[in-house]
Amino acid sequence: MQLQLSRAQVDSDWKREVERRLGRKLADCYQCGKCTAGCPVSYEMFHPIHAMMRLAQLGRKDEALRSRSQWVCVACETCSTRCPKDAEPARLMTILREMAQEEGCVNANERDIYDFHTSFLASVRRFGRVYEMGLVAAYKLKSPLRRGPQDMLTALKMARRGKPGLFPHRIQNVAAIRRIYERTRLQAQAAARAESSPEPHGESH
Amino acid sequence: MEIGYFPGCALKAHATGLEYGISTEAALGALGFTLKEVPDWNCCGASAGHMTNTALTRALNVRNLALAEAAGMSELLAPCPLCAKELALAHHEVKEHPDLLAASQEVAEMVYRCGSRPLTLIELLWNHRQLVRERAAAKLPDVKVACYYGCLHTRPPEVMNFDDTEQPTTMDELCRIMGLVPVEWTHKTECCGAGFTMSRPTVVARLTGRILAAARRAGAEAFVVACPMCHANLDMRQGEAAADAGLGEDFHMPVLYLAQVLGLALGLKPEALSLGTHFVDTTDLVARLRGEQPVAATPVEASERK
Numbered sequence: 001m002q003l004q005l006s007r008a009q010v011d012s013d014w015k016r017e018v019e020r021r022l023g024r025k026l027a028d029c030y031q032c033g034k035c036t037a038g039c040p041v042s043y044e045m046f047h048p049i050h051a052m053m054r055l056a057q058l059g060r061k062d063e064a065l066r067s068r069s070q071w072v073c074v075a076c077e078t079c080s081t082r083c084p085k086d087a088e089p090a091r092l093m094t095i096l097r098e099m100a101q102e103e104g105c106v107n108a109n110e111r112d113i114y115d116f117h118t119s120f121l122a123s124v125r126r127f128g129r130v131y132e133m134g135l136v137a138a139y140k141l142k143s144p145l146r147r148g149p150q151d152m153l154t155a156l157k158m159a160r161r162g163k164p165g166l167f168p169h170r171i172q173n174v175a176a177i178r179r180i181y182e183r184t185r186l187q188a189q190a191a192a193r194a195e196s197s198p199e200p201h202g203e204s205h
Numbered sequence: 206m207e208i209g210y211f212p213g214c215a216l217k218a219h220a221t222g223l224e225y226g227i228s229t230e231a232a233l234g235a236l237g238f239t240l241k242e243v244p245d246w247n248c249c250g251a252s253a254g255h256m257t258n259t260a261l262t263r264a265l266n267v268r269n270l271a272l273a274e275a276a277g278m279s280e281l282l283a284p285c286p287l288c289a290k291e292l293a294l295a296h297h298e299v300k301e302h303p304d305l306l307a308a309s310q311e312v313a314e315m316v317y318r319c320g321s322r323p324l325t326l327i328e329l330l331w332n333h334r335q336l337v338r339e340r341a342a343a344k345l346p347d348v349k350v351a352c353y354y355g356c357l358h359t360r361p362p363e364v365m366n367f368d369d370t371e372q373p374t375t376m377d378e379l380c381r382i383m384g385l386v387p388v389e390w391t392h393k394t395e396c397c398g399a400g401f402t403m404s405r406p407t408v409v410a411r412l413t414g415r416i417l418a419a420a421r422r423a424g425a426e427a428f429v430v431a432c433p434m435c436h437a438n439l440d441m442r443q444g445e446a447a448a449d450a451g452l453g454e455d456f457h458m459p460v461l462y463l464a465q466v467l468g469l470a471l472g473l474k475p476e477a478l479s480l481g482t483h484f485v486d487t488t489d490l491v492a493r494l495r496g497e498q499p500v501a502a503t504p505v506e507a508s509e510r511k
Binding site: 040041042043072074075076077078080082090094095097098100101112113114115116117118120122124125128129130132136150151157158161162163165169171172173176177179180181183184186 | 250255261264265340360370395408412
């Protein structure tokens with residue numbers, strides 16, 4: 001990774017906020033690369049996990065938040081488990097996913113992954129449990145032409161085995177779940193900045 | 206023995222992991238456990254919650270833990286490791302951080318005294334391995350199996366606090382007790398792609414293909430798993446994964462749940478363990494495990510066999 005370094009691009013306030021959420025200093029990471037070596041999806045990333053740590057260390061907020069890497073991360077926790085400095089790279093990825101939503105700059109190229117997460121959580125909000133059939137329908141309807149035909153044969157095979165069920169399981173106290181969602185909604189920060197972003201679609205579920 | 210039970214969405218409502226729910230309830234029942242379901246439990250948030258909103262996920266799980274605690278469940282079995290890990294993570298975080306406990310209690314409108322410990326199925330059986338030994342020792346033939354744990358049975362280590370992070374052996378040892386021959390292999394805890402099965406199937410095919418290739422290299426004839434996502438990816442996407450790994454079109458490796466293996470060792474009928482609803486046909490393997498001659502496949506499986 002080659003970076004042009006200039007003081008103008010270092011966002012120190014943002015870096016401090018990352019460190020606050022991380023609960024440790026970003027400087028703990030000495031860039032050994034062990035996280036990337038063990039990452040099962042590093043082959044999918046322009047900025048693999050150690051490079052994301054580096055971007056954070058250098059306060060490169062925009063590049064970090066707009067990256068695709070945090071969305072391709074499978075959250076397997078291998079990086080954090082093996083990190084010799086307990087720098088918690090997996091937690092950094094979680095923080096970047098939350099911040100990207102708060103700032104309205106979720107990378108548009110990873111729309112499939114993001115839509116699946118939001119469709120899943122919308123299903124839980126509605127019923128208290130996941131309703132697989134409804135989740136799949138909602139996900140496909142957000143981009144029907146492209147996602148519609150995907151996995152039709154698999155769906156047929158599943159149907160012959162009685163999966164997934166046709167009807168949702170609704171819990172009794174769905175109202176409590178709705179209130180949990182309301183109270184933990186991610187706060188959209190700096191609305192003005194989000195407006196100027198080229199692809200503002202980081203609405204929270 | 207009565208134990209708290211958190212089935213989770215995948216094991217209930219004829220969802221993708223229905224075999225795991227059916228077989229867990231049947232096998233543990235046969236072993237003498239009474240499963241007491243958490244009243245009005247909600248989804249743990251799974252990958253989607255973990256990936257996009259930690260405060261939401263923590264509160265959803267504090268609600269579950271508080272409900273379990275109020276019902277007197279000091280130990281809470283969550284056979285799905287996604288649920289187990291999210292529950293254990295919430296339990297661990299609020300126990301360590303009083304501020305997170307206070308915030309989550311307020312959001313979830315529940316009081317939690319950190320008195321309900323989540324367990325995976327492997328951990329429960331490991332804790333009662335003497336019972337497994339008494340009831341199921343050497344009941345199965347010497348079939349070579351690859352015990353696949355996936356990510357979350359051992360990670361994050363400070364949360365799951367169970368077995369070796371890189372090379373766990375507890376599920377292997379349980380299978381060995383029952384008479385199976387677990388192979389030594391390399392990919393016990395490599396990720397299968399988990400929740401990307403719809404949103405990024407190419408990643409799942411690549412990761413799962415590597416796991417299939419590693420199991421074949423080690424000489425395994427079947428997988429034993431304890432996670433509905435691992436099962437879905439290894440079983441339902443085996444064709445794509447085998448193609449990605451260049452394993453040939455006739456690659457065929459049945460994927461059984463640990464609870465199904467235990468059920469067979471306890472003498473339960475295959476139908477009681479839902480062994481006929483997997484994508485990769487299990488008929489021949491199940492016949493061998495039960496010490497029978499191979500029988501004809503069921504109509505659904507026969508029509509889909511190539």
